[in-house]
Structures are given as C-alpha cells and as structure tokens.
Amino acid sequence: MNGPDFHADALDLPSVSGAYVLLIHLADSLPVNLVGRPEAILAPGHYLYCGSARGPGGIKARVGRHMQKDKSIRWHVDRLTVKGTALGAWVFPGRDECELVAMLAGMPVPIPGFGSSDCETCASHLLAWPTGTALPFDSRSN
Ligand SMILES: [Zn+2]
Numbered sequence: 001m002n003g004p005d006f007h008a009d010a011l012d013l014p015s016v017s018g019a020y021v022l023l024i025h026l027a028d029s030l031p032v033n034l035v036g037r038p039e040a041i042l043a044p045g046h047y048l049y050c051g052s053a054r055g056p057g058g059i060k061a062r063v064g065r066h067m068q069k070d071k072s073i074r075w076h077v078d079r080l081t082v083k084g085t086a087l088g089a090w091v092f093p094g095r096d097e098c099e100l101v102a103m104l105a106g107m108p109v110p111i112p113g114f115g116s117s118d119c120e121t122c123a124s125h126l127l128a129w130p131t132g133t134a135l136p137f138d139s140r141s142n
Helices: 058-066 078-083 097-103
Strands: 005-007 018-026 030-032 040-042 045-053 085-093 126-129
Touching (some): 018 058, 030 078, 045 097
Antiparallel strands (some): 018 045
8 A cells, every 4th residue: 555645734634535544642541431331441642543434525524523622522532532632644545444444453452342333344443553663554653
C-alpha cells in the first residue's frame, strides 16, 4: 500500500468514501463502560481508531466530527475524542476499516468489542499505539 496522507487539519480532509485511522491522544486515564461489559480503563497514551465513512461528506464529514470537541455521544469513540484529543487521521479512500485493523495486527487491543459491535472479523476497531512502536503505513513515531 502507498503511504496514506496524514491530515491534522479537518479542513484538508477529502470528501470521499473510504476508511481512516484516527489518531487520538489521552492525557489522562479514561474509564470506558460498554454495555454488557465490565468497566475498562484506558491508560494515558496514543490510540488508533479504525473507521469508515460512506455517507454524504465522506471522510471529511466523519473525521471532522471526530475532531470536534463539542458533540453528543453517539459512538464508542466519541468518549475518547471528547475527553482526549483527536490529533488527525490517515486517510484510505475506497478502503474498509476492517482492512486497516488487519494491517495493524500486533497492536494491543485495549477493550475487546470497542467500535466493532457489528463486526464479526475484528476483536476491536480501537487499538493502542505503544510508545516507540512503528506503524506499518507511516514512519513517524509517537
Ligand atoms: Zn472490523
């Protein structure tokens, strides 16, 4: 795969359908309660959330929403982007979020089932990005 573009500015995002990896930073630990599961605590650090957008406005609309602080909680990931900071996203036009999760195999799964309630393939659509770990699609380090 060619190196995807990282967009730190929501205004630069393309209005196309596809998938993205959202980079989130938590400065503080965050308790997360998913329905029917014991409370999990996310440690401070960097997280990678794999999502896709196929509706109007595509990736630009979806990732733009992730990067907004002021919103109602609708998806699991909203808890992280409200309490933490969505720093930007790598964009993969025409791809599927589960492909991105597969590409990131080996990254720790902090909360099984997070963002993947409707998915039979992935353990989670949220992965932790441990400090000093290389990403398969970007040479930056955290
Ligand atoms: Zn999946």
